[in-house]
Amino acid sequence: MNKPDPEILERALQRERAARKQAESILEDKSRELYDLTQELRSANHKLEGLFDEKKNELQGVFDNLVDAYVLMDVQGNILNMNTSAVKLFGYDVAEEEINVVSLIYKDDYEYAMSSFQQLITQGSFSDYKARVYTKHKGVRTVHINASIIKNSDGRVIGAQGIVRDITVQLEQENQKEQLLHNLEVSNKELNDFAHVVSHDLKSPLRGMNALINWLKEDYKDILDKSAQKSFDSLLQKIEKMDNLIEGILAYSSIDKQAIKEKDIDLNEVVANIISMIYVPDHFTVTIKNKLPTIKGDQYRLQQLFQNIISNAIKYNDKEQGILDISCVDNEDHWEFILADNGPGIPDEYHAKIFEVFQTISTSKESTGVGLSIVKKIVDLYDGSVNVTSEEGKGATFYLILKKTKNHINS
Numbered sequence: 580m581n582k583p584d585p586e587i588l589e590r591a592l593q594r595e596r597a598a599r600k601q602a603e604s605i606l607e608d609k610s611r612e613l614y615d616l617t618q619e620l621r622s623a624n625h626k627l628e629g630l631f632d633e634k635k636n637e638l639q640g641v642f643d644n645l646v647d648a649y650v651l652m653d654v655q656g657n658i659l660n661m662n663t664s665a666v667k668l669f670g671y672d673v674a675e676e677e678i679n680v681v682s683l684i685y686k687d688d689y690e691y692a693m694s695s696f697q698q699l700i701t702q703g704s705f706s707d708y709k710a711r712v713y714t715k716h717k718g719v720r721t722v723h724i725n726a727s728i729i730k731n732s733d734g735r736v737i738g739a740q741g742i743v744r745d746i747t748v749q750l751e752q753e754n755q756k757e758q759l760l761h762n763l764e765v766s767n768k769e770l771n772d773f774a775h776v777v778s779h780d781l782k783s784p785l786r787g788m789n790a791l792i793n794w795l796k797e798d799y800k801d802i803l804d805k806s807a808q809k810s811f812d813s814l815l816q817k818i819e820k821m822d823n824l825i826e827g828i829l830a831y832s833s834i835d836k837q838a839i840k841e842k843d844i845d846l847n848e849v850v851a852n853i854i855s856m857i858y859v860p861d862h863f864t865v866t867i868k869n870k871l872p873t874i875k876g877d878q879y880r881l882q883q884l885f886q887n888i889i890s891n892a893i894k895y896n897d898k899e900q901g902i903l904d905i906s907c908v909d910n911e912d913h914w915e916f917i918l919a920d921n922g923p924g925i926p927d928e929y930h931a932k933i934f935e936v937f938q939t940i941s942t943s944k945e946s947t948g949v950g951l952s953i954v955k956k957i958v959d960l961y962d963g964s965v966n967v968t969s970e971e972g973k974g975a976t977f978y979l980i981l982k983k984t985k986n987h988i989n990s
Contacts, residue, residue, distance in 0.1 A: 647744045648667075648668045648745075649740070649741070650741050652680055653737065654700075657677065659673065670714050671715055682713070685711035685713060688711050692710055700736060704725075705725070709723050722745055722746060723743075726740065727740060789819075796811050841876055842878070843873050843874070846872060849882055857889070862899060863901035863902075864901065866902070866905065869907060874981065880957045880960065883957060885918075887951060887954050888918050888954060889918070891950060896921070898921055902920060903918060904919045905918050913983055915980055916980075917976060917977070918976070919974065919975075919977075924970055924974055925969040925971070926969075930967050934951050963980045964979075966978045
């Protein structure tokens, strides 16, 4: 057997040593990289743990300070967690005692609650559940619940969660409001009926008094002196004013009671009909400055609205040449009607009062103080407004605002 060549063995040994040294160098570099990576991972993990704790505390803060009650339960109805608001509402704390939602359900709502729970499991959520529940200290309360199911990673339902709001006071207030509205409706009807009955009972003797005084004037015209004739005329004027006042009361009390028959109303025709119907003296001119719109509304009420202002402008005008200018401005969401006269004007202290019932600045027998209050009432029905500007002795300008709503206005 031939002996190995020492030189060959030496070269092989040197190559092995060089390879081992290179491997050790690589291993040392990789170990250093691994160490650095480990340190980075530890630092990142530490930061993540800190961030997790921070977010967990934030979430817990939100959970504890949620205004509405929050309840977490398993599929058997055992409550697993409640926030502070839930503890305050129900009076129980799952940290101290075991609670099942069944024990909180008001007895008459049990079947409804069970069917709603099955609906929750089937649909996954509901947002309009209202029911009564027992509480430890507050008695029976009515609650509104938004709920959703909770599933595990396999998609199996493992529980449910709900946001619970106590609506007991809200429901009581709504019931009180409905009762008040009902009582108000009844009172308004009784008041309207009373106004018609009283007006009828008052008008009958007034008509009798009017007829009797006219008979007396006619039968004793040769006997009565001028003073007596003047007294009888004064009585007749007072009777006429009382009759006008009664008519005004009836109109005011019924303006919002009559059925609304809305249709497209051409206000140019409305104003023209008013002018042709009422007495307009030769010295008075009514001018429509620009074309009025067609709006959706009730014919009777809109005629009353404009007729009261037009009639007042004519009735109380004190100028040799009376003027009433009617114009309209088309704004984005409303119409503004402007009725400007050159009459005696209205003192500043009456600018608000004239729209109140029975408030008048005139001593005329025809003035009842009801006309402008009817204007205000009609404008209110249309969610609008009415205002006046005036300088005493130089006329008055009325501004009627009617909103362009879907129900009332059609531009």
